[in-house]
Amino acid sequence: xxxxxRNSAKFGFSGVLSQLSIHSRHGRExxxxxxxxxxxxxxxxxxxxxxxxxxxxxxxLRMQSPPVxxxxxxxxxxxxxxxxxxxxxxxxxxxxxxxxxxKVFSAGLDIMEMYGKSPERCGEFWKAVQEMWLKxxxxxxxxxxxxxxxxPAGGCLMSIGCDYRIxxxxxxxxxxxxxxxxxxxxxxxxxxxLVNTVGNRAAELSLELGLLYSAPDALKIGLVDxxxxxDQVLSTAQDTMSKxxxxxxxxxxxxxCVYIIYNTSPLPLDHARQMDQCVISVCIYYI
Ligand SMILES: CCCCCCCCCCCC/C=C/CC(=O)SCCNC(=O)CCNC(=O)[C@H](O)C(C)(C)COP(=O)(O)OP(=O)(O)OC[C@H]1O[C@@H](n2cnc3c(N)ncnc32)[C@H](O)[C@@H]1OP(=O)(O)O
Numbered sequence: 575x576x577x578x579x580r581n582s583a584k585f586g587f588s589g590v591l592s593q594l595s596i597h598s599r600h601g602r603e604x605x606x607x608x609x610x611x612x613x614x615x616x617x618x619x620x621x622x623x624x625x626x627x628x629x630x631x632x633x634x635l636r637m638q639s640p641p642v643x644x645x646x647x648x649x650x651x652x653x654x655x656x657x658x659x660x661x662x663x664x665x666x667x668x669x670x671x672x673x674x675x676x677k678v679f680s681a682g683l684d685i686m687e688m689y690g691k692s693p694e695r696c697g698e699f700w701k702a703v704q705e706m707w708l709k710x711x712x713x714x715x716x717x718x719x720x721x722x723x724x725x726p727a728g729g730c731l732m733s734i735g736c737d738y739r740i741x742x743x744x745x746x747x748x749x750x751x752x753x754x755x756x757x758x759x760x761x762x763x764x765x766x767x768l769v770n771t772v773g774n775r776a777a778e779l780s781l782e783l784g785l786l787y788s789a790p791d792a793l794k795i796g797l798v799d800x801x802x803x804x805d806q807v808l809s810t811a812q813d814t815m816s817k818x819x820x821x822x823x824x825x826x827x828x829x830x831c832v833y834i835i836y837n838t839s840p841l842p843l844d845h846a847r848q849m850d851q852c853v854i855s856v857c858i859y860y861i
Contacts, residue, residue, distance in 0.1 A: 620638070620652065621637065621638060621639035621643075621648065621649045621652050621653075622635060622636070622637060622638065622639075622649075622652045622653055622656050623635070623636045623638055623674070624636075624656050624659075624660065626660070626663070626665070626666055628665055630668075630812075630815075630816070630819075631665055631666055631667040631668060631819065632666075632667070632668040632669070632670065632812065632815050632819070633660050633666050633668070633669050633670070633715075634669075634670045634672065634808070635653075635656060635657075635660075635669060635670070635671045635672070636672055636673065636674045637649075637653075637671070637672070637673045637674065637675070637679070637680060638673075638674040638675070640675060641675070641678075642675070642678045642680070642681035643673055643675060643678060643679065643680040643681060643729070644680070644681045644682065644683070644684035644685070644686075645680060645682060645683045645684055645687075645703065645706070645728045645729075645732075646684035646686070646687055647684075647687055647695070647698060647699045647702050649684070650699075650702035650703060650705070650706050651702060653706055654702065654705050654706055654709055657669075657706075657709045657710065657713070658709065660715065661709070661713060661714065661715065666715060667715060667716065667819050667823060668715055668716045668717070668718070668815045668818060668819050669713065669715045669716070669717045669718070670717075670718045670719075670720050670808070670811045670812070670815060671717070671718070671719050671720065671732070671736060672719075672720035672721075672722055672807070672808060672811070673722055673723055675723060676723065677723045677724065677746075677747070678723040678724050678725075678729075679719075679721045679722060679723040679724060679725040679729050679732075679733070679747075679749075680725055680728065680729030680732055681724070681726060681727075681728075681729060682725075682726050682727030682728030682729045682730070682731075683703065683727060683728040687699045703728065704763075706732070706735075707731060707735055707763060707767070710732065710735035710736065711735045711767060714823070714827055716737055716738075716815060716818040716819060716826065717735070717736040717737045717738075718736055718737065718738045718739070718740065718811045718814060718815055718818070719732065719733040719736040719738070719739045719740070720740050720807045720808055720810075720811040721733055721739060721740065721741040721742065721747070721749065721798065721807075722741075722742050722804065722807050722808075723742070723747055724746075724747045724748050724749065725741075725747075725748075725749040726748065726749065726750060726752050726786055727750075727751060727752055727753055727756075727760075729749070730749050730750055730751050730797075731751070731764055731767060733749065733798075734767050734768060734770075734771045734797070735767060737818070737830070738799050738800075738814060738818070739797070739798040739799050739800070740798070740799065740800045740801075740802055740807055740810050740811050740814065741789045741792060741793070741798040741800070741801055741802075741807075742789065742801070742802065742803070742804045742807050743789055743790070743801035743802060743803055743804075744789055744804065745788040745789060745790055746788075747788070747789050748786040748787060748788055748789075748792075749786065749787055749789070749792050749797060749798065750780060750784070750785050750786040750787050750792070750797070751764055751768055751780060751781055751784070752784040752785065752786045753781075753784055754781065754782060754783065754784035755783075755784030755786075756784070760781055765777065765781060768780065768781065769837075770833075770834070770837050771796065771797060772795050772796045772797055773796070776795045776796070776797075780795075780797075789801055800814075
């Protein structure tokens with residue numbers, strides 16, 4: 575692991591954060607061209623299934639990559655392509671993200687992508703992680719995570735990148751940014767997203783201790799917004815979405831924009847790049 579990280583640190587982050595802008599949450603333009611994403615999508619079977627109901631304007635994106643929907647480069651690429659397509663489809667106003675797997679929403683970043691890979695591949699992978707976050711957190715669609723299983727680390731990031739979280743009421747399912755328990759550090763933009771969700775103190779405790787919360791505990795700290803029985807998670811997400819879509823899109827988007835601008839550090843791009851390198855350097859030192 576140390577070698578992987580050491581090599582990764584040597585790799586330039588050129589262009590990785592070039593699109594990282596607070597305005598991306600509300601701009602209609604793509605973060606990066608679909609073309610480049612499609613070029614690097616080498617997967618054979620779909621890891622993502624999307625159904626768009628044109629009568630409601632709501633798409634359901636189902637993650638279907640056994641065993642645990644881990645976020646590999648192929649998975650992230652497919653995820654971003656689907657998000658871009660929906661973003662550009664003006665008939666789509668709302669997106670629900672869920673999993674077809676029993677017990678797991680997403681296990682987070684694919685550990686195998688961080689081990690024994692070339693610096694170029696590591697850089698490409700990390701860029702894809704950032705793109706997922708930019709596209710989701712920056713989406714113009716109303717987004718709801720229907721969390722029907724455990725959702726550690728990158729799975730949690732995906733969930734808190736959505737506007738609203740509904741989780742299955744099962745104490746066996748957990749969610750949280752548990753990176754420090756693994757001896758790695760969540761990048762600052764993971765932290766920002768968590769702070770925007772649960773507030774400063776809860777985020778500080780959560781990040782430093784690498785806490786994974788059971789579904790009921792996640793509700794207590796506001797990491798998720800609602801708990802429901804397993805068989806109601808999707809229907810509740812659909813009902814909730816109709817409330818979100820009753821709000822005119824422009825008003826919701828502007829309100830989100832104001833919230834994000836006042837609650838997220840608008841770091842200069844160079845600073846953002848250096849902060850990511852800093853996280854990786856710390857990991858290299860300790861692993
Ligand atoms: C310049 C470029 C730099 C590039 C390098 C970057 C390095 C930077 C470091 C900083 C990064 C910080 C950010 C990290 C975010 C992350 O997401 S790290 C990943 C953290 N994920 C986890 O901790 C989850 C671990 N998994 C679980 O807790 C459980 O698997 C589960 C609760 C999700 C499901 O449990 P269960 O249903 O009991 O299944 P299991 O038997 O545990 O697993 C089944 C199967 O899946 C494999 N697996 C599990 N998780 C992952 C994963 N994250 N990636 C890949 N594979 C995974 C597990 O090994 C089992 O495989 P086998 O059946 O044994 O083959």
